[in-house]
Amino acid sequence: MACAEWREALSAYAKAAGLVSGRGRALRFVAPQDLPADTAYEAFIAATGGVPTRPNLHDFFNALIWLAYPLGKAALNARQAVAIATDGVQSTRGATRDAATLFDENAVLFACSDPALGKALRAFDWHTLFVARRADWGRACEVQPFGHALLEKLVAPYPSVTSHAWIVDVPQAYFGWTPLARRAWLDARIAPRLASGPLTTRDFAPLPVLGIPGWWPANHDPAYYRDTSVFRPGRRRTG
Structure with missing residues (x-):
């Protein structure tokens, strides 16, 4: 199955289950190029519901965990997005973001x-x-x-x-x-x-x-x- 096909399949599952991002946006799995160069990954997910997903195992497993633990993942996403909005994207994360990561x-x-x-x-x-x-x-x-x-x-x-x-x-x-x-x-x-x-x-x-x-x-x-x-x-x- 091509990457675009399994992203679509995962997105269909997320839609059927009513899954959302940390800010309540409908969750879907999108191509990595959908993430703007000047936007933080977690902030993008929270604001749009789109989870940039590359054709590799790392991102595939991330998608599976979103489906398995949607409340926990959305909570983490919200917390990280708030930290980014408050502190910006820095080379050194604070203690809370370290723990969340x-x-x-x-x-x-x-x-x-x-x-x-x-x-x-x-x-x-x-x-x-x-x-x-x-x-x-x-x-x-x-x-x-x-x-x-x-x-x-x-x-x-x-x-x-x-x-x-x-x-x-x-x-x-x-x-x-x-x-x-x-x-x-x-x-x-x-x-x-x-x-x-x-x-x-x-x-x-x-x-x-x-x-x-x-x-x-x-x-x-x-x-x-x-x-x-x-x-x-x-x-x-x-x-």
Whole structure:
């Protein structure tokens, strides 16, 4: 399928679902040359609803995340557009834009019903998270990808691929819902904070994604997690 054809197909899906940009403009996926040279990417999306989409995996995955998490993506788009309008496009982004960019590009949502698992993640306690509590993956915690650059890396994965995990507290009933219902719940949950809540790089916890149970065959062996070049020890605030 040619790039123009899959942009049209994605746009048709977005239209049918009523998806919008950060400023409420009908979402569609447009050719990269539609973005004026003097206009910031996020500002253009917010103002027009057009998402410049190149014929590559990076932009294709970005489009898929717009379809999967439309509320979260629109909230990020609105926040980034406001920051650009306030501060202009600068070589150095502020703290909020840095965090928003990390979320957009490399985040995973660590959905968790047991606070002890989130605590283990923040404490770099890989043995607890991946070995001792391995059976609780899928019934007390799971990871949902959000960052489109992360998805691109996972086309050809390597051991040190590390995401920025955002912990989302979920009810225990969450793990009995369908995948579509889980994703919709997460989308509605994260959007308000992404739109206007506190957002800094300290909100993330590093998570080596090939350590996630079921994501990489080699991690079935507990010895896999002894590679400290990937599963690094660290100290992090837990509050």
